[in-house]
Amino acid sequence: MNVVKFGGSSLASGSQLKKVLQIVKGDKARKVVVVSAPGKRSSDDEKVTDLLIDLGMKALAKQDYQAVLSSVIARYSSIAEELNLGNEIIDEIELNLAALVAGNKQEPDYYLDAFKASGEDNNAKLVAAYFNHEGLPARYVNPQEAGLIVTNEPGNARVLPEAYEKLQQLRASEEVIIFPGFFGYTKDGKVCTFSRGGSDITGAILANGTQADLYENFTDVDAIYVANPNVVENPKGIKTLTYREMRELSYAGFSVLHDEALQPAFKQGIPVQIKNTNNPEAPGTSIVKERHSADQGVVGIASSHGFCSIYIEKYLMNREIGFGRRVLEILEDQKLSYEHMPSGIDDLTIILRDHQLSDEGEAALLERLRIELEADSVVVERNLALIMIVGEGMRRKIGTMSKAATAFAESNINIDMINQGASEVSVMFGIAADQEDKAIQALYKAFFE
Template sequence: MKVVKFGGSSLATGPQLEKAINIVTADADRRIMVVSAPGKRQSGDTKVTDLLSKLADAVVDGTDTEPVTEEILSRYVDIARYFGVPTDIIDRLRRHLGDMAARNYPTTDYLYAAFMAQGEFMNAQLVAEVMAHQDINARFVGPRDLGITVTGEPRAATVTDDSYARIAQFELHPDEIIVVPGFFAYDKDGNIATFARGGSDITGSILARGFNVDLYENFTDVSSVYAVDPHIVKHPRAIRTLTYREMRELAYSGFSVFNDEAIIPVIQAGIRVNVKNTNDPEARGTFIAPTKDVNHHHHITGVAANRNFVGLYLHRYLINTQVGFTLHLLQILRKYNVSYEHMPSGIDDLTLIIDKGQLSPDKKRGITADIKAEIAPDQLDWFDDFAVLMIVGEGLYAQNDLLARIMVSLADAGIAPTMINQGASRISIMLGVPAEQADDAVRAVYELSCTHHSEVTQANKQQVSLD
């Protein structure tokens, strides 16, 4: 049995949904279909989720909700008309949005979570209706029906461990396909809560583990995960296989094909993931699997750059001798509800790498003031043009001169890293570089990886001939 998840671009129009339905029905093992909200139809278009955010704004502000409601519904009308589905379902969806606007919510955050989830909820309803209209044995099944519950913040929810046992007990009817909305579930009080990022990916991963499927297929608009962003390097190398660890490192650092949090449930269950293209379903795609099942022929699997960080640099003599210095610093961050990503340090220096999304101007000023008052560093600087370059590969540690070669490649490109850090897992090297040089740094390391890949391939061929 397989879980099949489709992203927003795969469901943006009637013709795209038709492709998705054909993919699901082409394989009898594809029994669980997870859908996102309709995405952009073309460049400059607006995602349904963004329109729902505008609708939530109107509800909070007490302004007229009809214009944006009709704009949202028009997306579903176009899809329904393409398949000749009776418009009764659109009337039901219109009443549903009206009911949502009239409800009371515990907090504004819960209100926004509830509205943001409706793109997936309404799309799953419509997709199930379309499939039934085509005499396909399909039905809508919501997260509550499956027994999925969540904890945490309304827009940063975490699935509860006991959800998996309830999913496993769910009865699938013979030869039926269930259509499940991604991105959200309900907390113990019955309130809608959404996953923080990559929401539908997370739902698909949860269901893959709960149903203990053989494969989780994640359909998007690319045929593979690539070694670098195709917007930076034209026609980059496609990655045939990735380990779980490599995918998490690369996704965390900027790869947008699969979310780093989404893969955790399948890691826990040891289930493989296949990233595939809705527009080219016969393409092999990229498999993500346990390390023991992956045999790489290259030491650098992928290179990614993430500009969503700032650096907080502190200099004070004898930091290394001051017991509790780091604890005191982290207590200040905790006061402002800010976490750090990395903390490279020396005997007199320490840098905190922080996600920009956590820092408002007020928080930044408050952290700065508290550190100066309570820690009194000799120097404090914020680096707002900071980018993290992540070089990932299961074979990194096996090549003694690889870091040296990376540094030479960057030097040849005129790039001087401001931070160097190799992860404890030894499958990643993290470099801090100026944000404006991030793309150049990616290109330099990618070119090195291609050269190195060719050398390794040639050496392997020579070894085979000797054997």
């Protein structure tokens, strides 16, 4: 059996829900359906979740919330009307929202989380009603009933290990299960939402709990692309990606899916298939534990900016036991987390995310590095981009580095830093941020054209 998750754009309108029904009907294995809240119908539309946050804030602040409440209901109504569902489901949603407004305002975090979660929850009820209306037996399942127990951390809940066993029971259902994404219940019965990528997390948890054969993740792109489509025109799609490659690419700015959201599925070795609701015939991208086929080495190129480097020079540094450790202690002490630390004989470069380092913080850090480490020179450079080429096949492929470095050279891009460890799953290049797009284009050309 498969767990199938649909994202917000796949559920934004009645016509989208029709596609969803066809997809679910298209494969009997699709037994558990995880739904998001209705997303944007066009780029200037509003997501229901954003409207709900607005509604919750206004209700909490005792401001007039009628207009935004109406907007929320109007979104569900328009879907229900398009699908000829009648008023019953909309009445149920109205009642639910009224109950939320009347909820306990003494715990504002939980109060708001309940609003956020209702976007998915009410949409799951609506989807179940629609499927039944169209003759596909379906059942809305509430996360509390299913045993999706989470920590008491509003907006950042984590699933508790005991949840998985209980969720196994979902396999026994005769009907297709419609499960709201994005939240679970605490042991004391409160709604708590997950962080970023919330519905993806729910899907991955259910895939794990039900020991699914496949976790299908329907979104609005045909595949994960080998490079950012905003930078490279019509980039190729990736057919197969390993968990590991996915994670390396996510790190450097791939945004289709947040890799940590998929972790519960990865942990069980369940393959994840990225598909397009609007073009379900496209093969999509498989994310798997291991890849067996031979390939060209590099599977994807990613980049991210907003990094800075701190260059520390000290004569005889490499003879000074504990130097690197003391640098890292000072960073930790200044509440800075670092990304990489390439080193020479008498120098060391720390790469970190720029936003962590205010002008004041920079001054304090440099002072400490100069005084406590007696460094000869400490220099900060901002506006650094990290470019990564990723692929487990690189390990067996001589010449990857040559191809990449030649692409940089031919595009007249200076490489400030290079970092490649023994894993050989990725190589990182540090370059000036204003060269980022040019670098991605050059690497795409070198590896994929």
